[in-house]
Amino acid sequence: MDGIVVAGTHSGAGKTVATLALCRALSDAGYDVRPAKAGPDFIDPSHHAAVTGRPSRTLDPWLEGEEGMRRNYYRGADDAGGARSAAGSAGSPPVCVVEGMMGLYDGDVSTARVAAILDLPVVLVVDAKAGMESVAATALGFRAYAAHAGIDVDVVGIVAQRAHGGRHERGIRDALPEGIEYLGRIPPREDLEIPDRHLGLHMGDEAPLGREALSAAAAHLDAERVRDLARAPPRPEPPEPGSQTGARVAVARDDAFRFLYPATVERLRERAVVETFAPTAGDDLPDCDGVYLSGGYPERHAAALAASPALETIGERAPEGLPVFGECGGLMALAESLEVDGETHGMAGVLPAEVRMCDRFQALDHVELTARRDAPTARAGETLRGHEFHYSAADVGSDARFAFDVARGRGIDGERDGLLEYRTLGTYAHVHAESGAFDRFVESIDSL
Template sequence: MKGFILAGTTSGVGKTVATLAAIRALSKAGYTVQPAKAGPDFIDPSHHAAVAGQASRTLDPWLCGEEGMARNYYRGEGDLCVVEGMMGLYDGDTSTARIAESLDLPVVLVCDASAGMESVAASALGFQEYAAHAGIDIDVAGIVAQRAHGGRHEEGIREALPDSLSYFGRVPPTEELEIPERHLGLHMGGESPIDLAALDEAAAHLKGEKFAEVARAPPRPDPEEPRPATGKRIAVARDSAFCFRYPATIERLQERGEVVPFSPVRGDALPDCDGVYLPGGYPELHAAALADSPALETLAERASEGLPVFGECGGMMALSESLTTLEGNTYGMAGVLPADIEMHERYRALDHAELRAREDTLSARAGESLRGHEFHYSSAEVDPDARFAFNVERGTGIDGEHDGLTEYRTLGTYVHVHAESGAFDRFCEAL
């Protein structure tokens, strides 16, 4: 499957809208589009899925390793893969540029053209030439002019570009293309879907066939060894409170067992199961519903009986004793883990993270290292005798030094991990 990356000059330049418009332009040209996202994000991929009609793949060498990242790319299906970059093209130690180099994908640069013409071309040329300075072997093929008007404005940008940079079109400045934001980033795609009529209008100004012409196929990785099914039933929380799930994670759980979804927010009962996975999400926005959830009440009973339960970030918050919202309201949670959670105005952690297991646990064996990602606005006040499964080697974790709060056979972490880490294989084998 051929693909390309839409990378930004900076964060906030409009990569997500440009990506969605490119997906629509290619779809209207008759291509089946597989979306993907560079980096560990959950929110942008939800918008990709809403527009493309299929789940967005996660491409992050820290989470997956380079071989795992290539495997995840080729788990996608379609004629073309449209990858949205993260931050600015060269930002971070696992930057979009490094991902483009690893996968040998061409880069189309999304430039803010709202207040420039020749200067837009100068900036793009600088981004193209910086690759050699940074020692990164990538092909910056051209630009999308974000927030550019038509007529003389567009013509001036196009004429100023050197021959080495192609013009892939523009995204006009349209209020209907703005996606609402909140803590953790944009609203999810299912909550605030972008106006499709406005998106189609933007797509009409992009050159779909030019994207297709520049796309390349990454080298194929070696095939994986098949993993045996366990025959176990795994209950997975899935609703607006538990919406941060990598597609590869659910695929891995389905490969190893039978996945049974349930919604604590809607009042579902906990299904009959051999283990429970609570993904991250926004439990703070649904704290009242979770406090009354029969599933969490049953989960507390089953956890005390030894049922394996794995909660990541928002899942850990729901497993705690209590959750205090920004408004100062405190709600009782499942009460499995000895911690009280409090929300804050500013984020408390944002980075790739690395954990090392202090003991055998649901997601790793003693001494094993797990790489993941953390991004949360809450803090956890834990009991003095709380037990932790991991030492933090990079990142913040729960208290700056430890992560993986554990009780019975329940594990709660602030760090999200990907299926390529092996954590979910370990979880399935522990059931």
């Protein structure tokens, strides 16, 4: 599957809007678009899915390893069907549009590194609000910096963000050096802004860009030339297939539990029977052998969770030995209580912790965990890599048992992560299916 990376000069450069406009432009030109996101993000991919009708793949070598990331890239090529929200032809060869993270070279796990591992060309989004020749100078500097950084990155063109037409557009195009193509512009429009909240942008189904505004932006992009510049990474070896266990895993999916990587649900379905339920909508826990509670926004739905029959049932069945795995928001829901804006709400009461929301983020990093003992997602001594981003803090009981030591990141108390009670595990870390954690979780259920 051919692909291209949309990168920015810095965070806030307009990558998400440019990515969505490019997806729309390619779809309108008849191409089958498969979106992806560099780095551990759940929010931007929701916007990709809203525009393309396809799940957006997470591409992160820290979470997945290089081969795992390549496998996940090609999982996007193998996606069948999908709702078609744009005019792209399902019969055309797929093209992957990968949205970068932060600035092109920023971070240990950078957009540049993702592009280099996949050998994908880069389209740079440059803010052109108050520049013409300087836009070209910026693009040239980003292209040249690859050699200085020792990363094999191919910046093939730019999209000018907040650029007008006419003289402004011509000045940018004419100033670009050979080897960096002008691929279009995103006009300065107020209706091309996505509102945000404490964990980032609003989700794609909460604040989608208007179809008219997105189509207007797409009309200024050269979809055909972008498609010509795209190229395909080598296909990796397929993973070892896991056996179907027949275990029934209940997976929470609603407004409180929204942060699920597509590959996670797919891997769970490969190894088990998945039953979804919506705790905030009043669903009780379905008949199951294990439960997965993902991250999301439990703080925005604390009252509904406090009244949820599903959390009450989890609170009753967990002491009986029901395996439960909660990540971040899932950890919060499994705790004794959740304090939001000075009001305390009772949660499932399985884990010995009282969680409170804070005014600023408490952790934002890739993490590395070493298992202190056998746990539902890892055996003693094994290492898991993941990601954490949360505004809550947990005050844990003096008798709390932790599953992991933190080699990188913050975890729950700066040194440890993974509260373990009965057969229930709650972590602040999010892990990817390529880590093997979900295979271990299903196998732990099957071993009962």
